[in-house]
Amino acid sequence: MDLKQALDLLKKNGYKYTGKRERMVHIFSEQGRYLTAKEVLDYMQKDYPGLSFDTVYRNLALFEDLGIIEGTEWDGERRYRFNCGGNSHHHHLICTECGRTRTIHVCPMNAILGKPDNFEITGHKFEIYGRCSECMESSSVSPSH
Incomplete structure (x- = not known):
């Protein structure tokens, strides 16, 4: 998955292309690693100081449902990263x-x-x-x- 594919997937599925969603996709693209919801919120606070955890969690759930990101659990916490993409089993x-x-x-x-x-x-x-x-x-x- 790359930035353009992720944003196209949002649009194709009828979701609004908002600044917050674009910034969130950029964060996953830039970081290239698993992130917690707290880390995502921390990265977004500068541009969106009033952003709530609820908004972050809702968008993480949406992104995961659409296959933009994939999630896993470790240390009792859900973490997310850009979906690897492709159909190869790994x-x-x-x-x-x-x-x-x-x-x-x-x-x-x-x-x-x-x-x-x-x-x-x-x-x-x-x-x-x-x-x-x-x-x-x-x-x-x-x-x-």
């Missing part, structure tokens, strides 16, 4: 410090389960949480004295 490694993701090009489900008898799998989600190399490096750098 999963993610997710850094729990910065929220950036890397695609896993092999499906671990095949190794774990194979094709079960008397059951058709119509979807699944597989995410691995940890720390990316950049976050590991930044936390291992000790302050100089």
Whole structure:
């Protein structure tokens, strides 16, 4: 998904193209990582000081329903990122410090389960949480004295 595709998807589905929605799409495009609703609100406060959590949550739900963003849960909190787009089946490694993701090009489900008898799998989600190399490096750098 890119910025133009996201905004076109809103318009195609009959939703108003507002400054707030455009700014929200820009934030996901710029950040390229998972964000909490609070982080989205914080990024938008400068341009929209009276913006409420309700407005952010409503738009996050709309964006998720339209496939503009995808959500996941970790540490008891819902987080969102731009939808990867495309129809290729894949999963993610997710850094729990910065929220950036890397695609896993092999499906671990095949190794774990194979094709079960008397059951058709119509979807699944597989995410691995940890720390990316950049976050590991930044936390291992000790302050100089």
